[in-house]
Amino acid sequence: MSRAPWAVVARREYVSRLRSASFLIGTLVGPLVLIVASSAPAWLGNSPGAVAPAVGVIDCSGVLDGGASHVAVDVARELRMVHIPPELGRDVMSGLVADRALDAVVMISPDGARAELIAGSAVDPEALARLRGRLEPMLYEALVHHRATLLPLDEEMVRELTAPPAWTLTTLECVDPARAASFALVMGMILYATLLTYGLATMRAVVEEKAGGVVELLLSSARPVDLLAGKILGIASIGVTQYLMWAAVAAVIIVSRGSLDQLAVPLMGQPAGIGLAAACIAYFVLGYALFASLYAVAGGMVSSLADAQHVHLPVTALLIAPVFLVWFVVTAPESTAARIVSQIPVFAPMLMVARLAMNAASVGEVALSVVVLSATGLASFHLAARVYRAGILMRGKPATPKEVMRWIRE
């Protein structure tokens, strides 16, 4: 049984690209670049050369003797503890903080009943809160011990009287907004990079066939609409193959996350799962169908790759726009504005995937965007097929918008 022309063309596009060195390089290097780019800030912050904030400790009570070292170890990643002689006094210490010689100072009164934390504005407030949370129980225990020695009470009795209630700590998985935003950005950028790569590949394929003269042979064997459909499907299949390979690698990384935690966190730090991967592929396919059609229009308007560089800019601008919008969307993924812009077909692939990565898009929103994006992609394909057919034998200067409009109407 003979195969349909679009299937033959799709197969050729798929096989020839699968065997190309650029596919292998793109598949291997693409995620590495993204992982490195997204990990770099965290890595730089945690690198040995990075200086943690310095916290001076003046312990007039001596209650921290033997305890402060544990605190220092516990918070060592975030703060450097510096023991300071009590003689220096509060004013001197405040001056050191104001001059940024120290980032913060903890002062404990001689009876251990009062503690003061003086911090510079540059220190992370959360880190200081954690430090306070660690110091408070230690000070409390030291104070109980100190007061027991002053009263005719057995220390055990004091301990029973002041015993705190037993607490049970249960930790629940929840979305870390910063990490979710980072993950959403990475997913959005992957969509952008692949749509741009494969969209441009479609345009190049159209132009190269025109410039190389093989297109007339193709047109004698199949209808233009079949040729264009086969080309778009074949290149989309290569993109899906690349996604599946990346998903497989990501799955392996997640499984072995214990040893590869640092690598896995930036990309798969969220409980993303198969649903997000499927959505990512679906939005790639729909977004690719839309942009490949638009790039095919650009390719149909010119007869050389040099001319194509100028003609494709409006299409690429539509693809770049959501790169700027995605920064806004990840900061307020459930805002009305984010909901609206993520429904615009040319923005939907990147922005909706970013919102999905943050668990901020409802099923209804996703369904609506899929319908709108599919309809727009279909309309763009029909438009592209008309331009492709009319412009495919054109030689010389690029077609003007007026000519393209005439081709579409004819």
Next chain:
Amino acid sequence: MTPFAGAEAGGLSLRQISKRFGAVEVVNSLSLHVRRGMIYGLLGPNGAGKTTTLRMIMGILLPDHGTVLRDGEPAGPMDRRRMGYLPEARGLYARMGVAEQLAFFAALRGITSSDVRPAVARWLDLLGLRGLSDRRSDELSHGMQQLLQLAIALIHDPDVVILDEPFTGLDPVHVARVIELISSLKDQGVAVLLTTHAMEQAEAVCDHVGFLDHGTLRAEGTPDDLRSRYGMVALRVVYRDAVPLDLSLPDDMRTEVQGRGLTVEWSSGRPPHDVIARLDAAGQMTEFELRRPGLREVFLRVVQ
């Protein structure tokens, strides 16, 4: 006889097709018929509308008016897929291997998956390309590339073949090979329509010729028919003494005297033996040479 009278016998017919680009009428109500087993040469100067005509036949361009018929029925996409086509703009996938390229176009032309491999092997053998099957097409010589393109046009055993300038850029060895290949199609009952500037090759291979000029078919027929209608026969004789003054030739004959030599030209409709008898009666001839008109001369007379 109308151009469509033979449509029932099968083959390719054009029924008054026209094409206009802007203000220029490139093809003007063109009708012709190429029956099975016929090699039809469409000859014409540059810009005559030959390539546009072939593109309309193949559905690459849509005619403004008129119809393309295959076996008497309007040709649709499936009919065209079964035709063979060698376009004027030569093109192959540069980085694709010879066999792979043949297989791709075979599948695109509708050959079933199981038949693709034998078809590719057959054409590789037929064109002597077996040793080059894995060679990229941009590594082939120009002649080899053209043979490969011809194989692509014919790999699916079409019953209608359209060849646009099949001899362009070929050396004499490859020309002979292409002529042999095209001639074999006639024996297989294929309807072949070709365009060419190469009159010698057209004369060697075509059994029907049409002259296209400014989109209009000026004349068509067998080469002999066209010669007799439009060609001039030239007879050169040498007399032993001076050329006789009274030759008693009709007024429509052109004469030119050079020493003892005389050249007489007349329309090829008149049989030469009558002229030879008159010239012989006028004086004693020592030698004579009769030259029949070639297609080039006929072509020039028609288009001028």
